[in-house]
Amino acid sequence: MAVSHFDGNVWSIPEIQDVAPLEIHPSAHVLHYSSEIFEGLKAYSRPDGSAQIFRLDKHVSRMKRSAELLFLPFPGKEVVTRVVCDLVAENRESIPPPPDGALYIRPALIGMDPNIGAAGTASETAMFFVLNSPVGAYFTGEKPLRIVIEEKGMRSVPGYGSAKTGGNYAAALGHVLRARDEHQADQVLFCPGGDVQETGASNFMLLDDETLVTKPLDDNAVLHGVTRDSVLTLADNFGYKIEERDFHADEILAWIAGGGEAALSGTAAVLAGVGTFIRGGTEYYAGGEGGLVGPNTKRLRDALTAIQNGTAEDKFGWLTKV
Ligand SMILES: Cc1ncc(COP(=O)(O)O)c(C=O)c1O
The missing domain is CATH 3.30.470.10 (Aminotransferase class 4, branched-chain amino acid transferase, N-terminal domain)
Known part of the structure:
Protein backbone atom coordinates (compact mmCIF):
# COMPACT_ATOMS: atom_id res chain seq x y z
CA MET A 1 0.00 0.00 0.00
CA GLY A 136 -9.64 -13.34 -10.10
CA ALA A 137 -12.81 -12.90 -12.18
CA TYR A 138 -15.72 -11.35 -10.24
CA PHE A 139 -18.32 -12.76 -12.64
CA THR A 140 -16.88 -15.37 -15.00
CA GLY A 141 -18.79 -13.94 -17.96
CA GLU A 142 -20.26 -17.34 -18.75
CA LYS A 143 -22.90 -17.41 -16.04
CA PRO A 144 -25.98 -15.35 -16.93
CA LEU A 145 -26.81 -12.97 -14.06
CA ARG A 146 -30.08 -12.58 -12.16
CA ILE A 147 -31.06 -8.94 -11.71
CA VAL A 148 -33.92 -7.44 -9.70
CA ILE A 149 -35.56 -4.34 -11.23
CA GLU A 150 -36.07 -1.86 -8.37
CA GLU A 151 -38.48 0.93 -9.23
CA LYS A 152 -38.81 2.69 -5.86
CA GLY A 153 -35.39 2.88 -4.19
CA MET A 154 -32.38 4.89 -5.33
CA ARG A 155 -28.68 4.21 -4.97
CA SER A 156 -27.65 7.82 -4.51
CA VAL A 157 -28.95 11.25 -3.68
CA PRO A 158 -29.63 13.12 -6.95
CA GLY A 159 -26.48 15.08 -7.82
CA TYR A 160 -24.15 12.51 -6.25
CA GLY A 161 -24.56 9.58 -8.62
CA SER A 162 -21.34 10.49 -10.41
CA ALA A 163 -19.31 10.51 -7.17
CA LYS A 164 -17.59 7.25 -6.27
CA THR A 165 -18.27 7.63 -2.57
CA GLY A 166 -19.06 5.07 0.11
CA GLY A 167 -22.46 6.55 0.94
CA ASN A 168 -23.85 5.48 -2.43
CA TYR A 169 -22.90 1.87 -1.72
CA ALA A 170 -24.40 2.09 1.76
CA ALA A 171 -27.66 3.31 0.18
CA ALA A 172 -27.70 0.41 -2.30
CA LEU A 173 -26.80 -2.29 0.21
CA GLY A 174 -30.24 -2.98 1.72
CA HIS A 175 -31.72 -3.42 -1.76
CA VAL A 176 -28.91 -5.73 -2.84
CA LEU A 177 -29.18 -7.88 0.30
CA ARG A 178 -32.97 -8.20 -0.05
CA ALA A 179 -32.67 -9.09 -3.74
CA ARG A 180 -30.11 -11.78 -2.91
CA ASP A 181 -32.16 -13.14 -0.04
CA GLU A 182 -35.59 -13.10 -1.67
CA HIS A 183 -34.69 -13.82 -5.31
CA GLN A 184 -31.15 -15.27 -5.28
CA ALA A 185 -30.27 -12.27 -7.42
CA ASP A 186 -26.74 -11.09 -8.20
CA GLN A 187 -27.55 -7.39 -8.29
CA VAL A 188 -30.25 -4.74 -8.33
CA LEU A 189 -30.95 -2.45 -11.28
CA PHE A 190 -32.10 0.90 -9.95
CA CYS A 191 -34.95 2.32 -12.05
CA PRO A 192 -36.70 4.93 -9.86
CA GLY A 193 -40.13 5.64 -11.33
CA GLY A 194 -39.21 3.31 -14.22
CA ASP A 195 -36.14 5.37 -15.32
CA VAL A 196 -33.35 2.85 -15.96
CA GLN A 197 -30.14 4.02 -14.24
CA GLU A 198 -27.50 1.49 -13.16
CA THR A 199 -26.94 -1.36 -10.73
CA GLY A 200 -25.29 -1.07 -7.31
CA ALA A 201 -21.85 -1.60 -8.86
CA SER A 202 -22.03 -1.35 -12.65
CA ASN A 203 -23.53 0.48 -15.61
CA PHE A 204 -26.25 -1.13 -17.67
CA MET A 205 -26.80 -1.61 -21.39
CA LEU A 206 -29.16 -3.23 -23.89
CA LEU A 207 -27.71 -4.63 -27.08
CA ASP A 208 -28.52 -6.67 -30.15
CA ASP A 209 -26.83 -7.37 -33.50
CA GLU A 210 -27.05 -3.73 -34.55
CA THR A 211 -27.59 -1.42 -31.60
CA LEU A 212 -26.34 -0.63 -28.11
CA VAL A 213 -28.61 1.40 -25.80
CA THR A 214 -27.47 2.96 -22.53
CA LYS A 215 -28.40 5.88 -20.33
CA PRO A 216 -26.59 9.16 -21.18
CA LEU A 217 -24.16 10.51 -18.58
CA ASP A 218 -25.14 13.29 -16.23
CA ASP A 219 -23.96 14.23 -12.75
CA ASN A 220 -27.25 13.23 -11.24
CA ALA A 221 -27.69 9.50 -11.11
CA VAL A 222 -25.00 7.30 -12.63
CA LEU A 223 -21.30 6.74 -12.24
CA HIS A 224 -19.37 7.62 -15.39
CA GLY A 225 -18.08 4.11 -15.91
CA VAL A 226 -14.71 3.63 -17.55
CA THR A 227 -15.79 0.20 -18.80
CA ARG A 228 -18.99 1.75 -20.19
CA ASP A 229 -16.91 4.24 -22.16
CA SER A 230 -14.59 1.47 -23.37
CA VAL A 231 -17.46 -0.81 -24.47
CA LEU A 232 -19.14 2.08 -26.31
CA THR A 233 -15.87 2.85 -28.11
CA LEU A 234 -15.42 -0.81 -29.12
CA ALA A 235 -19.06 -1.15 -30.17
CA ASP A 236 -18.85 2.02 -32.27
CA ASN A 237 -15.68 0.67 -33.85
CA PHE A 238 -17.46 -2.62 -34.70
CA GLY A 239 -20.21 -0.59 -36.41
CA TYR A 240 -22.99 -0.88 -33.81
CA LYS A 241 -25.35 2.08 -33.60
CA ILE A 242 -24.89 3.70 -30.18
CA GLU A 243 -28.00 5.17 -28.55
CA GLU A 244 -27.27 7.12 -25.37
CA ARG A 245 -30.75 7.93 -24.19
CA ASP A 246 -33.10 7.59 -21.25
CA PHE A 247 -35.35 4.55 -21.31
CA HIS A 248 -38.00 2.88 -19.17
CA ALA A 249 -37.90 -0.48 -17.40
CA ASP A 250 -40.77 -1.62 -19.70
CA GLU A 251 -38.35 -1.33 -22.63
CA ILE A 252 -35.97 -3.85 -21.05
CA LEU A 253 -38.67 -6.50 -20.98
CA ALA A 254 -39.80 -5.68 -24.54
CA TRP A 255 -36.14 -5.74 -25.68
CA ILE A 256 -35.37 -9.20 -24.28
CA ALA A 257 -38.77 -10.54 -25.40
CA GLY A 258 -37.69 -9.53 -28.92
CA GLY A 259 -34.44 -11.51 -28.62
CA GLY A 260 -32.21 -8.64 -27.44
CA GLU A 261 -29.46 -8.89 -24.83
CA ALA A 262 -28.76 -7.00 -21.62
CA ALA A 263 -25.41 -6.60 -19.85
CA LEU A 264 -23.65 -4.96 -16.91
CA SER A 265 -20.36 -3.13 -17.43
CA GLY A 266 -17.74 -2.37 -14.79
CA THR A 267 -14.15 -2.95 -13.75
CA ALA A 268 -15.26 -5.98 -11.71
CA ALA A 269 -18.09 -7.19 -14.00
CA VAL A 270 -16.13 -6.46 -17.24
CA LEU A 271 -19.19 -7.05 -19.47
CA ALA A 272 -21.50 -9.58 -17.84
CA GLY A 273 -24.68 -10.82 -19.55
CA VAL A 274 -28.02 -10.74 -17.75
CA GLY A 275 -30.08 -13.91 -18.13
CA THR A 276 -33.00 -13.15 -15.82
CA PHE A 277 -34.79 -9.99 -14.72
CA ILE A 278 -37.09 -10.12 -11.71
CA ARG A 279 -39.79 -7.48 -11.68
CA GLY A 280 -42.63 -7.48 -9.17
CA GLY A 281 -41.77 -11.11 -8.30
CA THR A 282 -42.08 -12.35 -11.93
CA GLU A 283 -39.05 -13.65 -13.85
CA TYR A 284 -38.29 -12.60 -17.43
CA TYR A 285 -35.58 -14.32 -19.47
CA ALA A 286 -33.07 -13.10 -22.03
CA GLY A 287 -31.88 -15.61 -24.63
CA GLY A 288 -34.58 -18.20 -23.89
CA GLU A 289 -35.88 -20.10 -20.84
CA GLY A 290 -33.46 -19.87 -17.90
CA GLY A 291 -31.54 -17.04 -19.57
CA LEU A 292 -28.35 -17.11 -21.64
CA VAL A 293 -25.47 -14.73 -22.25
CA GLY A 294 -25.87 -13.41 -25.80
CA PRO A 295 -23.33 -13.40 -28.67
CA ASN A 296 -22.98 -9.61 -28.82
CA THR A 297 -22.20 -9.43 -25.11
CA LYS A 298 -19.56 -12.15 -25.56
CA ARG A 299 -18.07 -10.46 -28.60
CA LEU A 300 -17.63 -7.12 -26.85
CA ARG A 301 -16.41 -8.72 -23.63
CA ASP A 302 -13.79 -10.72 -25.54
CA ALA A 303 -12.64 -7.62 -27.45
CA LEU A 304 -12.25 -5.70 -24.20
CA THR A 305 -10.42 -8.43 -22.26
CA ALA A 306 -8.08 -9.03 -25.23
CA ILE A 307 -6.90 -5.41 -24.98
CA GLN A 308 -6.67 -5.54 -21.18
CA ASN A 309 -4.63 -8.75 -21.27
CA GLY A 310 -2.41 -7.54 -24.07
CA THR A 311 -3.41 -10.19 -26.61
CA ALA A 312 -4.93 -7.53 -28.92
CA GLU A 313 -3.38 -4.26 -30.05
CA ASP A 314 -3.95 -1.29 -27.73
CA LYS A 315 -5.32 0.76 -30.60
CA PHE A 316 -7.06 3.36 -28.43
CA GLY A 317 -4.03 4.00 -26.20
CA TRP A 318 -5.74 2.70 -23.04
CA LEU A 319 -2.80 1.02 -21.35
CA THR A 320 -0.06 2.47 -19.14
CA LYS A 321 2.93 0.15 -19.04
CA VAL A 322 4.93 -0.07 -15.81
C1 LIG B 1 -22.20 2.24 -9.11
C2 LIG B 1 -21.24 1.88 -10.16
N1 LIG B 1 -21.58 2.11 -11.45
C3 LIG B 1 -20.74 1.81 -12.46
C4 LIG B 1 -19.51 1.23 -12.21
C5 LIG B 1 -18.63 0.90 -13.36
O1 LIG B 1 -17.55 1.78 -13.42
P1 LIG B 1 -16.17 1.33 -14.07
O2 LIG B 1 -16.49 0.76 -15.39
O3 LIG B 1 -15.39 2.58 -14.14
O4 LIG B 1 -15.59 0.32 -13.13
C6 LIG B 1 -19.10 0.99 -10.90
C7 LIG B 1 -17.78 0.44 -10.54
O5 LIG B 1 -17.25 -0.50 -10.98
C8 LIG B 1 -20.00 1.31 -9.84
O6 LIG B 1 -19.65 1.07 -8.58
Whole structure:
Protein backbone atom coordinates (compact mmCIF):
# COMPACT_ATOMS: atom_id res chain seq x y z
CA MET A 1 0.00 0.00 0.00
CA ALA A 2 0.97 3.66 -0.33
CA VAL A 3 0.00 6.47 2.05
CA SER A 4 0.17 10.27 2.00
CA HIS A 5 -1.20 12.81 4.53
CA PHE A 6 -2.43 16.35 3.95
CA ASP A 7 -2.02 18.65 6.96
CA GLY A 8 -4.10 21.48 5.50
CA ASN A 9 -1.13 22.95 3.64
CA VAL A 10 1.06 20.27 2.09
CA TRP A 11 0.87 16.62 1.18
CA SER A 12 3.54 14.38 2.67
CA ILE A 13 5.72 12.44 0.25
CA PRO A 14 3.74 9.23 -0.47
CA GLU A 15 5.27 6.25 1.28
CA ILE A 16 5.08 2.69 0.04
CA GLN A 17 4.77 0.30 2.97
CA ASP A 18 3.54 -3.16 3.89
CA VAL A 19 -0.23 -3.38 4.32
CA ALA A 20 -1.02 -2.42 7.91
CA PRO A 21 -3.86 -0.77 9.89
CA LEU A 22 -4.13 2.98 9.53
CA GLU A 23 -4.08 5.28 12.53
CA ILE A 24 -7.22 7.39 12.70
CA HIS A 25 -8.66 9.63 15.40
CA PRO A 26 -12.14 8.53 16.58
CA SER A 27 -13.51 12.00 15.79
CA ALA A 28 -12.08 12.00 12.23
CA HIS A 29 -14.43 13.67 9.74
CA VAL A 30 -14.73 10.55 7.57
CA LEU A 31 -16.00 8.37 10.44
CA HIS A 32 -18.96 10.64 11.14
CA TYR A 33 -19.69 12.67 8.02
CA SER A 34 -18.63 10.21 5.29
CA SER A 35 -16.02 12.40 3.63
CA GLU A 36 -14.71 9.47 1.60
CA ILE A 37 -14.14 8.77 -2.06
CA PHE A 38 -12.36 5.98 -3.89
CA GLU A 39 -11.50 4.43 -7.23
CA GLY A 40 -11.27 0.89 -8.55
CA LEU A 41 -9.06 -0.06 -11.47
CA LYS A 42 -6.90 -2.95 -12.58
CA ALA A 43 -3.39 -3.76 -13.74
CA TYR A 44 -2.66 -6.86 -15.83
CA SER A 45 0.56 -8.81 -16.08
CA ARG A 46 2.33 -9.17 -19.43
CA PRO A 47 4.31 -12.14 -20.71
CA ASP A 48 7.59 -10.14 -20.48
CA GLY A 49 7.09 -9.64 -16.72
CA SER A 50 5.98 -6.02 -16.95
CA ALA A 51 2.45 -4.83 -16.09
CA GLN A 52 -0.14 -2.61 -17.75
CA ILE A 53 -2.77 -0.46 -16.07
CA PHE A 54 -6.12 -0.05 -17.83
CA ARG A 55 -7.26 3.55 -18.45
CA LEU A 56 -5.40 5.08 -15.53
CA ASP A 57 -5.99 8.66 -16.73
CA LYS A 58 -9.80 8.21 -16.79
CA HIS A 59 -9.84 6.80 -13.27
CA VAL A 60 -7.62 9.60 -11.94
CA SER A 61 -9.85 12.25 -13.56
CA ARG A 62 -12.94 10.63 -12.05
CA MET A 63 -11.27 10.56 -8.64
CA LYS A 64 -10.60 14.29 -8.89
CA ARG A 65 -14.27 14.89 -9.73
CA SER A 66 -15.42 12.74 -6.79
CA ALA A 67 -13.08 14.68 -4.46
CA GLU A 68 -14.64 17.95 -5.67
CA LEU A 69 -18.16 16.67 -5.00
CA LEU A 70 -17.18 15.65 -1.43
CA PHE A 71 -15.13 18.85 -0.83
CA LEU A 72 -11.98 16.85 -0.10
CA PRO A 73 -8.43 18.12 -0.70
CA PHE A 74 -6.99 16.27 -3.73
CA PRO A 75 -3.27 15.48 -4.07
CA GLY A 76 -3.26 16.30 -7.80
CA LYS A 77 -3.59 14.08 -10.86
CA GLU A 78 0.18 13.79 -11.39
CA VAL A 79 0.79 12.61 -7.83
CA VAL A 80 -2.04 10.07 -7.90
CA THR A 81 -0.85 8.77 -11.27
CA ARG A 82 2.72 8.41 -10.07
CA VAL A 83 1.79 6.70 -6.79
CA VAL A 84 -0.41 4.18 -8.60
CA CYS A 85 2.35 3.41 -11.12
CA ASP A 86 5.03 3.08 -8.42
CA LEU A 87 2.86 0.77 -6.35
CA VAL A 88 1.97 -1.45 -9.31
CA ALA A 89 5.67 -1.69 -10.16
CA GLU A 90 6.33 -2.70 -6.54
CA ASN A 91 3.61 -5.39 -6.69
CA ARG A 92 4.36 -6.61 -10.22
CA GLU A 93 5.31 -10.13 -9.13
CA SER A 94 2.02 -10.59 -7.23
CA ILE A 95 -0.24 -10.09 -10.26
CA PRO A 96 -2.05 -13.35 -11.02
CA PRO A 97 -1.81 -14.38 -14.69
CA PRO A 98 -4.37 -13.59 -17.39
CA PRO A 99 -6.99 -14.27 -18.64
CA ASP A 100 -8.87 -13.79 -15.34
CA GLY A 101 -6.15 -12.70 -12.93
CA ALA A 102 -5.33 -9.04 -12.31
CA LEU A 103 -4.13 -6.62 -9.67
CA TYR A 104 -7.04 -4.64 -8.27
CA ILE A 105 -5.99 -1.08 -7.40
CA ARG A 106 -8.02 0.78 -4.80
CA PRO A 107 -7.02 4.44 -4.30
CA ALA A 108 -9.00 6.19 -1.55
CA LEU A 109 -9.18 9.63 -0.02
CA ILE A 110 -10.66 10.38 3.41
CA GLY A 111 -11.32 13.50 5.54
CA MET A 112 -9.19 13.47 8.70
CA ASP A 113 -10.14 16.61 10.67
CA PRO A 114 -10.42 15.46 14.29
CA ASN A 115 -13.55 17.48 15.06
CA ILE A 116 -16.81 15.87 16.07
CA GLY A 117 -18.66 19.17 15.54
CA ALA A 118 -17.69 19.50 11.86
CA ALA A 119 -20.92 18.27 10.19
CA GLY A 120 -21.25 21.51 8.26
CA THR A 121 -17.54 21.97 7.56
CA ALA A 122 -15.35 20.50 4.83
CA SER A 123 -12.38 18.56 6.17
CA GLU A 124 -9.18 20.58 5.75
CA THR A 125 -6.93 17.60 6.40
CA ALA A 126 -6.99 14.30 4.54
CA MET A 127 -5.33 10.95 3.99
CA PHE A 128 -4.76 9.48 0.53
CA PHE A 129 -3.89 5.81 0.28
CA VAL A 130 -3.70 3.13 -2.37
CA LEU A 131 -4.27 -0.52 -1.60
CA ASN A 132 -3.45 -3.25 -4.11
CA SER A 133 -4.75 -6.80 -4.05
CA PRO A 134 -4.59 -9.73 -6.45
CA VAL A 135 -8.01 -10.74 -7.86
CA GLY A 136 -9.64 -13.34 -10.10
CA ALA A 137 -12.81 -12.90 -12.18
CA TYR A 138 -15.72 -11.35 -10.24
CA PHE A 139 -18.32 -12.76 -12.64
CA THR A 140 -16.88 -15.37 -15.00
CA GLY A 141 -18.79 -13.94 -17.96
CA GLU A 142 -20.26 -17.34 -18.75
CA LYS A 143 -22.90 -17.41 -16.04
CA PRO A 144 -25.98 -15.35 -16.93
CA LEU A 145 -26.81 -12.97 -14.06
CA ARG A 146 -30.08 -12.58 -12.16
CA ILE A 147 -31.06 -8.94 -11.71
CA VAL A 148 -33.92 -7.44 -9.70
CA ILE A 149 -35.56 -4.34 -11.23
CA GLU A 150 -36.07 -1.86 -8.37
CA GLU A 151 -38.48 0.93 -9.23
CA LYS A 152 -38.81 2.69 -5.86
CA GLY A 153 -35.39 2.88 -4.19
CA MET A 154 -32.38 4.89 -5.33
CA ARG A 155 -28.68 4.21 -4.97
CA SER A 156 -27.65 7.82 -4.51
CA VAL A 157 -28.95 11.25 -3.68
CA PRO A 158 -29.63 13.12 -6.95
CA GLY A 159 -26.48 15.08 -7.82
CA TYR A 160 -24.15 12.51 -6.25
CA GLY A 161 -24.56 9.58 -8.62
CA SER A 162 -21.34 10.49 -10.41
CA ALA A 163 -19.31 10.51 -7.17
CA LYS A 164 -17.59 7.25 -6.27
CA THR A 165 -18.27 7.63 -2.57
CA GLY A 166 -19.06 5.07 0.11
CA GLY A 167 -22.46 6.55 0.94
CA ASN A 168 -23.85 5.48 -2.43
CA TYR A 169 -22.90 1.87 -1.72
CA ALA A 170 -24.40 2.09 1.76
CA ALA A 171 -27.66 3.31 0.18
CA ALA A 172 -27.70 0.41 -2.30
CA LEU A 173 -26.80 -2.29 0.21
CA GLY A 174 -30.24 -2.98 1.72
CA HIS A 175 -31.72 -3.42 -1.76
CA VAL A 176 -28.91 -5.73 -2.84
CA LEU A 177 -29.18 -7.88 0.30
CA ARG A 178 -32.97 -8.20 -0.05
CA ALA A 179 -32.67 -9.09 -3.74
CA ARG A 180 -30.11 -11.78 -2.91
CA ASP A 181 -32.16 -13.14 -0.04
CA GLU A 182 -35.59 -13.10 -1.67
CA HIS A 183 -34.69 -13.82 -5.31
CA GLN A 184 -31.15 -15.27 -5.28
CA ALA A 185 -30.27 -12.27 -7.42
CA ASP A 186 -26.74 -11.09 -8.20
CA GLN A 187 -27.55 -7.39 -8.29
CA VAL A 188 -30.25 -4.74 -8.33
CA LEU A 189 -30.95 -2.45 -11.28
CA PHE A 190 -32.10 0.90 -9.95
CA CYS A 191 -34.95 2.32 -12.05
CA PRO A 192 -36.70 4.93 -9.86
CA GLY A 193 -40.13 5.64 -11.33
CA GLY A 194 -39.21 3.31 -14.22
CA ASP A 195 -36.14 5.37 -15.32
CA VAL A 196 -33.35 2.85 -15.96
CA GLN A 197 -30.14 4.02 -14.24
CA GLU A 198 -27.50 1.49 -13.16
CA THR A 199 -26.94 -1.36 -10.73
CA GLY A 200 -25.29 -1.07 -7.31
CA ALA A 201 -21.85 -1.60 -8.86
CA SER A 202 -22.03 -1.35 -12.65
CA ASN A 203 -23.53 0.48 -15.61
CA PHE A 204 -26.25 -1.13 -17.67
CA MET A 205 -26.80 -1.61 -21.39
CA LEU A 206 -29.16 -3.23 -23.89
CA LEU A 207 -27.71 -4.63 -27.08
CA ASP A 208 -28.52 -6.67 -30.15
CA ASP A 209 -26.83 -7.37 -33.50
CA GLU A 210 -27.05 -3.73 -34.55
CA THR A 211 -27.59 -1.42 -31.60
CA LEU A 212 -26.34 -0.63 -28.11
CA VAL A 213 -28.61 1.40 -25.80
CA THR A 214 -27.47 2.96 -22.53
CA LYS A 215 -28.40 5.88 -20.33
CA PRO A 216 -26.59 9.16 -21.18
CA LEU A 217 -24.16 10.51 -18.58
CA ASP A 218 -25.14 13.29 -16.23
CA ASP A 219 -23.96 14.23 -12.75
CA ASN A 220 -27.25 13.23 -11.24
CA ALA A 221 -27.69 9.50 -11.11
CA VAL A 222 -25.00 7.30 -12.63
CA LEU A 223 -21.30 6.74 -12.24
CA HIS A 224 -19.37 7.62 -15.39
CA GLY A 225 -18.08 4.11 -15.91
CA VAL A 226 -14.71 3.63 -17.55
CA THR A 227 -15.79 0.20 -18.80
CA ARG A 228 -18.99 1.75 -20.19
CA ASP A 229 -16.91 4.24 -22.16
CA SER A 230 -14.59 1.47 -23.37
CA VAL A 231 -17.46 -0.81 -24.47
CA LEU A 232 -19.14 2.08 -26.31
CA THR A 233 -15.87 2.85 -28.11
CA LEU A 234 -15.42 -0.81 -29.12
CA ALA A 235 -19.06 -1.15 -30.17
CA ASP A 236 -18.85 2.02 -32.27
CA ASN A 237 -15.68 0.67 -33.85
CA PHE A 238 -17.46 -2.62 -34.70
CA GLY A 239 -20.21 -0.59 -36.41
CA TYR A 240 -22.99 -0.88 -33.81
CA LYS A 241 -25.35 2.08 -33.60
CA ILE A 242 -24.89 3.70 -30.18
CA GLU A 243 -28.00 5.17 -28.55
CA GLU A 244 -27.27 7.12 -25.37
CA ARG A 245 -30.75 7.93 -24.19
CA ASP A 246 -33.10 7.59 -21.25
CA PHE A 247 -35.35 4.55 -21.31
CA HIS A 248 -38.00 2.88 -19.17
CA ALA A 249 -37.90 -0.48 -17.40
CA ASP A 250 -40.77 -1.62 -19.70
CA GLU A 251 -38.35 -1.33 -22.63
CA ILE A 252 -35.97 -3.85 -21.05
CA LEU A 253 -38.67 -6.50 -20.98
CA ALA A 254 -39.80 -5.68 -24.54
CA TRP A 255 -36.14 -5.74 -25.68
CA ILE A 256 -35.37 -9.20 -24.28
CA ALA A 257 -38.77 -10.54 -25.40
CA GLY A 258 -37.69 -9.53 -28.92
CA GLY A 259 -34.44 -11.51 -28.62
CA GLY A 260 -32.21 -8.64 -27.44
CA GLU A 261 -29.46 -8.89 -24.83
CA ALA A 262 -28.76 -7.00 -21.62
CA ALA A 263 -25.41 -6.60 -19.85
CA LEU A 264 -23.65 -4.96 -16.91
CA SER A 265 -20.36 -3.13 -17.43
CA GLY A 266 -17.74 -2.37 -14.79
CA THR A 267 -14.15 -2.95 -13.75
CA ALA A 268 -15.26 -5.98 -11.71
CA ALA A 269 -18.09 -7.19 -14.00
CA VAL A 270 -16.13 -6.46 -17.24
CA LEU A 271 -19.19 -7.05 -19.47
CA ALA A 272 -21.50 -9.58 -17.84
CA GLY A 273 -24.68 -10.82 -19.55
CA VAL A 274 -28.02 -10.74 -17.75
CA GLY A 275 -30.08 -13.91 -18.13
CA THR A 276 -33.00 -13.15 -15.82
CA PHE A 277 -34.79 -9.99 -14.72
CA ILE A 278 -37.09 -10.12 -11.71
CA ARG A 279 -39.79 -7.48 -11.68
CA GLY A 280 -42.63 -7.48 -9.17
CA GLY A 281 -41.77 -11.11 -8.30
CA THR A 282 -42.08 -12.35 -11.93
CA GLU A 283 -39.05 -13.65 -13.85
CA TYR A 284 -38.29 -12.60 -17.43
CA TYR A 285 -35.58 -14.32 -19.47
CA ALA A 286 -33.07 -13.10 -22.03
CA GLY A 287 -31.88 -15.61 -24.63
CA GLY A 288 -34.58 -18.20 -23.89
CA GLU A 289 -35.88 -20.10 -20.84
CA GLY A 290 -33.46 -19.87 -17.90
CA GLY A 291 -31.54 -17.04 -19.57
CA LEU A 292 -28.35 -17.11 -21.64
CA VAL A 293 -25.47 -14.73 -22.25
CA GLY A 294 -25.87 -13.41 -25.80
CA PRO A 295 -23.33 -13.40 -28.67
CA ASN A 296 -22.98 -9.61 -28.82
CA THR A 297 -22.20 -9.43 -25.11
CA LYS A 298 -19.56 -12.15 -25.56
CA ARG A 299 -18.07 -10.46 -28.60
CA LEU A 300 -17.63 -7.12 -26.85
CA ARG A 301 -16.41 -8.72 -23.63
CA ASP A 302 -13.79 -10.72 -25.54
CA ALA A 303 -12.64 -7.62 -27.45
CA LEU A 304 -12.25 -5.70 -24.20
CA THR A 305 -10.42 -8.43 -22.26
CA ALA A 306 -8.08 -9.03 -25.23
CA ILE A 307 -6.90 -5.41 -24.98
CA GLN A 308 -6.67 -5.54 -21.18
CA ASN A 309 -4.63 -8.75 -21.27
CA GLY A 310 -2.41 -7.54 -24.07
CA THR A 311 -3.41 -10.19 -26.61
CA ALA A 312 -4.93 -7.53 -28.92
CA GLU A 313 -3.38 -4.26 -30.05
CA ASP A 314 -3.95 -1.29 -27.73
CA LYS A 315 -5.32 0.76 -30.60
CA PHE A 316 -7.06 3.36 -28.43
CA GLY A 317 -4.03 4.00 -26.20
CA TRP A 318 -5.74 2.70 -23.04
CA LEU A 319 -2.80 1.02 -21.35
CA THR A 320 -0.06 2.47 -19.14
CA LYS A 321 2.93 0.15 -19.04
CA VAL A 322 4.93 -0.07 -15.81
C1 LIG B 1 -22.20 2.24 -9.11
C2 LIG B 1 -21.24 1.88 -10.16
N1 LIG B 1 -21.58 2.11 -11.45
C3 LIG B 1 -20.74 1.81 -12.46
C4 LIG B 1 -19.51 1.23 -12.21
C5 LIG B 1 -18.63 0.90 -13.36
O1 LIG B 1 -17.55 1.78 -13.42
P1 LIG B 1 -16.17 1.33 -14.07
O2 LIG B 1 -16.49 0.76 -15.39
O3 LIG B 1 -15.39 2.58 -14.14
O4 LIG B 1 -15.59 0.32 -13.13
C6 LIG B 1 -19.10 0.99 -10.90
C7 LIG B 1 -17.78 0.44 -10.54
O5 LIG B 1 -17.25 -0.50 -10.98
C8 LIG B 1 -20.00 1.31 -9.84
O6 LIG B 1 -19.65 1.07 -8.58
